[in-house]
Amino acid sequence: MIEVRNLTKSYNVLExxxxxxxxxxxxxxxxxxxxGPNGAGKSTTIKSIANLLNYEGEILICxxxxxxxxxxxxxxxxxxxxxxxxxxTVDETIEFIGRxxxxxxxxxxxxxxxxxxxxxxxxxxxxxxxxxxxxxxxSMILAFMIEPxxxxxxxxxxxxxxxxxxxxxxxxxxxRAEGTAILISTHIIxxxxxxxxxxxxxxxxxxxxxxxxxxxxxxxxxxxFFETTRxxxx
Numbered sequence: 001m002i003e004v005r006n007l008t009k010s011y012n013v014l015e016x017x018x019x020x021x022x023x024x025x026x027x028x029x030x031x032x033x034x035x036g037p038n039g040a041g042k043s044t045t046i047k048s049i050a051n052l053l054n055y056e057g058e059i060l061i062c063x064x065x066x067x068x069x070x071x072x073x074x075x076x077x078x079x080x081x082x083x084x085x086x087x088x089t090v091d092e093t094i095e096f097i098g099r100x101x102x103x104x105x106x107x108x109x110x111x112x113x114x115x116x117x118x119x120x121x122x123x124x125x126x127x128x129x130x131x132x133x134x135x136x137x138x139s140m141i142l143a144f145m146i147e148p149x150x151x152x153x154x155x156x157x158x159x160x161x162x163x164x165x166x167x168x169x170x171x172x173x174x175x176r177a178e179g180t181a182i183l184i185s186t187h188i189i190x191x192x193x194x195x196x197x198x199x200x201x202x203x204x205x206x207x208x209x210x211x212x213x214x215x216x217x218x219x220x221x222x223x224x225f226f227e228t229t230r231x232x233x234x
Contacts, residue, residue: 001181002026002049002075002150007057009044019044020205022057026150026183031176031195034185035225036202042185045202046154049183050077061150073101076143080155082135086128090119090138093127094145101146113141116167132159144171150181157191169195189222196221201228 007022019041026032036042048055051066061071085093098106114120117137122130130138136159143151157165172182172195186192199221201209209228216224 001028001060001062002032002152002183003058003060004045004049005058005060007045007048007055007059009041009048009053009055016205018205019048019055022202022205022207024200024207024210026181027198028149028181029176029179030197031172031182031184031192033192033196033199033221034183034202035189035199035221037229039204040202041205042202043154046152046185049152050079074149076146076148076151078139078143078151078153078156080158082139084127084135084138087126089124089126090114090130091123093138093142097142098145103146106145109145109147110141113144113171116171117141117164133161133164136160137164140168140171144175148180151175151183153182153184155186155188156184157186157188165191189225193221199224201225203229 002025004022004024007019008017009019010017022041022045024032024034034042034045044053047053049059049066051059059066062074064071066075085096088096094106094110098110103109114123117140119134119137119141122134127135127138136156140156156168160168169191172184176182184192197213199211200207201211201224209224211224
């Protein structure tokens, strides 16, 4: 579970907070979507959850403060821009992360995802030699490999072709079925329209709407998003 309670963040003490009293929850066995127009505060929220920023409020991962070792053991983060070790090969990168997280069977798990992403022929390539899409796939493999109970994903489809997007969506479904709490931040609403369970819409630094899919009726997530963020509604 990923719990955010009253998150507030200012980059300058003399300026208004860019995120104001934001609270949200990504529950086990659910895919939760975080939406918002540019400047809504999504990136600040995501970076705060990943413990990359100082902030006011409380963020818990599987019941532990997000800056603790206990939280990091059950948490994976896929950033919008993959952060890889450019002079390590794919196999070396997998081994480094697998050993760092002490995943006993990391090779078998990684092999499954390498095959799913059609990356087996790239095992000996340096990370810097990979295409944008391949780098994104490797970033996801590393995140999935530790079998997290809580997964945070920022713009997961950047650089991926249509076939790869379908592969990623299917993997998200599998992780959800295994009880993983998944929080996805994205601008590409149509892609997640068939997989979401809960959504939070941000605007001007605040959560302006929380939606449970069961309550959405016939409306698409995109329709709800535009109705919510329309000028004058918030």
